[in-house]
Amino acid sequence: MTTLDTDIAIVGGGLAGLTLGIALGRMGGRMGGPGLRVLLVDREDPARALAAGFDGRVSAIALASQRMLDAIGLWRHVSEAQPMWDIRVSDGDSRLFVHYDHRDLAELGDQPFGWMVENRVMRQAQQAALADLPNVTLLAPMGVTGMQLGESGSGQPASLQLADGREIRARLVVGADGRQSQIRQLAGIGVQHWSYNQTGIVCTVVHERPHHGVAQERFLPAGPFAILPMTDDSAGRHRSSLVWTEPPERAKAILALDEAGFVAEMRLRFGDHFGKLASTGPRWSYPLTFLHARDYCAHRLALAGDAAHGIHPIAGQGLNLGLRDVATLTEVIVQAARVGLDIGQENVLDDYARWRRVDSTVLSAVTDGLTRLFSNDIAPIALARRLGLGLVQKLPPAKRLFMRHAMGDLGRLPKLLRGEAV
Template identity: 50%
Template sequence: MRGPSMTDAGGETLDVEVLIVGGGLVGATLAAALAVNGVTVALIDREDPKTVLDAGFDGRASAVAAGARHMLQAIGMWAEIDPHAQPIRWITVSDGKVDRGAGPCKLHYDSRDVGEPFGHIVENRELRRAQQRFLAGLDANLVHLAPMGVERVVRRPHEVVADLADGRHVRARLVAACDGRNSRLRREAEIEVRSWGYEQAAIVGTLTHERAHRGVAYEHFLPAGPFAMLPMVDGPDGEHRSSIVWTENRDLADRAVELSPEAFAEQIHRRFGDTHGAVTPVGPRFRYPLSALHATRYTAQRLALVGDSAHAIHPIAGQGLNMGFRDVAAFAQCIVEQRRLGLDVGSPEVLQRYERWRRLDNTTLVAATDGLNRLFATDLPPVRLARDLGLSAVDRMDPLKKVFMRHAMGMVGELPRLLRAQPL
């Protein structure tokens, strides 16, 4: 990394190859993937590293698909995450009604059929904690500034210059916008998005329960939206824990998060039954309005959209974060290969390659999750019958089930090397 210099505008200038704006789960992973492969990076995050580890900052747990785990292993970060990661060994999908439990038609996936867990459930807070520990050891190639605001980003034909809130500047060959679905960098580049909202909100929280979950993830489709029970590692005192993602109509979701623990547990029981025995809500509950978006393009001059700045989807399949991780794997490979050839890492050619690589996969998932949500939210008897027949048919067709399992693992299509656990 070139040392600091002074500019006519005043203040210290940091010279790096790639500037990353946004240090969330995707931005931090991208910084790690580049820095461990010798690329000099400046990671700028407006959030305080201590604040993002608070229990009240983010109540979600994420399903880290097998392909994403391979990438995290390849860059060396998984060792920090593994103690907090619960393997998903089975998945059960069912169609039912509140107060009637799951219907007779179910779809079961067994990870033994594919030779490894489908993924791992990890609390977002633990993912962030692991990322911070890992990034701290990459200071030879990484400047991590947080909390830090970005006042302005100027993209020129041959460079990018960012003005920081403390008067410093960052000069880079390329900027990666990892600043979320409301991306300021995307707006400034005049990249349009197609977006739509759902009359749904996700209620997220943690439960303890009497019986062990055995590594089974449940997704139960209800008329208001999917109800997911996701296995987590046991608590410090050995208590069995799961994370719920309960999709509900927005007005009912507002009331549900305010219920007493006893009333909330009763609503969980109505939707999930006795599989885990008595359940007890623990910690805060969170409500997230649901929407989706997809950028009409992923790149502009010296700019790439990565993660939620490019796409955001319904949580029905738990693939949102994994789409971002697949972006990271493809982007990192494009940059590292370009750099090893001694070529400009911010050139139009490398940006076009990244967009071509990721656009089809992301477009498919945006459409599939939207269609699944609309299909299962319809409770008309003929549609319900067709759904149940479809679940039963797929459950009896092992080759087709394996295709769906590979999709859930993020292991289909032209995979970047990191997703195959191969170093760059």
């Protein structure tokens, strides 16, 4: 049996897992010598993951997250990114709304709230960034068949058994393999989990009039309806990503419509402020659920990204929550390695768990509460929330707080989220 020795084994090559590998490879390389050795293991074929039809989603990259991507050398490989200059939030057909304008945060300079980036474009950037890091190796497509973490205090490395018969021995295993995390299950870590009985419909829309970098979210009785700005296509057509929430059966019927019927349903919710509409490319759908791991770490194990927490897309913060895990875990590991600590010991990983649990628990609770508050049409509740939106619009301090939150620029930030090297 062939054994692969490494410092860190990351299972899961999605947006969070690959970014963590790049961050650890780049920041760990600053330690001198070979730096931290990182092995990434992913079940997906990288070539398939780069195909246009693999994933139609577009992710919001908050300002703080972009700082980190820039600091680890990834952002320069992002070929297309649409700045979000403004955010407009409204409730149904109410005239009351909240308008967040980036110019109201002059102290941050002329910075957008963040950028909309196609997941396909982000994966292309990750592959390019990996090519610059000789201390990071991607094994894919490759499955994991078993895991042993060893006893606390034993000094023994963790081990992963691979589908091809090889074994990985690592000082630390990171589970970044999504909501159905195999690593979390092998470690016996339980979760809180429930379904919202909602399906998210995702597609790209071309429209007659420009969006001017404004992200819009309308709260409808079935759930949020988000219109997120994208870059123009190669033909100069204006594009937006649509994230449309419906009950599962209704979503199934909408997805089965022909182009004319689908566009008619879109227009009922879109309105006419963008002029003529057309969908382009495939339509995707995803069940919307909540998940929160009961523990973020164990001996020689840490969870990151959706393996640790999965939230409703109502605030567009799912990936940013995972990227905050990346920044925090990178800082904890690199600083521990520099002073000669065992990076897989629980007293080291507890720092990561404590740092991340408060932020992720609060954001999980907020998004869950917002989903329940806005996904109904009960008259007293609808009136209260509409008045609440109007009140926030007229209270500059409250608006500034929410805007800083949207930028990911609140609270105790790891160095990478401040744009600083670890």
